[in-house]
Amino acid sequence: MKTKVLVVESSPELCSIWCRHLERLGLDVTCANNQDDAVRQVREGAFDVIVLDLVLEGGGAFAVADYASYRLPEARVVFVTNTTFFSDGSIFQHIPNACAFVQSETPPDDLAAIVEHYAAN
Structure with missing residues (x-):
């Protein structure tokens, strides 16, 4: 069964880029804006x-x-941001299903590798 990924990003262009990179890995990807x-x-x-x-x-x-934590407690959340909020790692104390916290400038291939890693676990 294919790994299912939801990408939630306000910018349709960035969402599309991330989705394409994830789809190249064979993941089943859905976008939300x-x-x-x-x-x-x-x-x-x-x-x-x-x-x-x-x-x-x-x-x-x-x-x-x-x-997502309530409906899909096993789903892992990879947070992406262009701010310094939670740069101290405290997001992991607030969101129990958070597994990664990366900058928006992270290359799409690297983001896809992070998603693939957590999907495999």
Whole structure:
């Protein structure tokens, strides 16, 4: 069975780039561009890994991660950000299903490798 990944990113262009790199690894990828769409996707599907922009436009990444923790407790969340919030690692104390915290500038191939790693575990 294919690993299922949800990518939640406000920028459709960046979301598309990340999705293409993940699909090249043979992962089954779904994109969401906002909190409402992400919550709907989590409610309707089962995901192994969620790539989640910490700063979603018009919504809360914590709400998405919280809901995923409730609906899909085994799903791992890879947070991506372009800010210094939680650079001290405290996000792992706040979000129980967080497994990684990387910068938005992380090369897409590296992000895909991180997702693949956590999907395998």
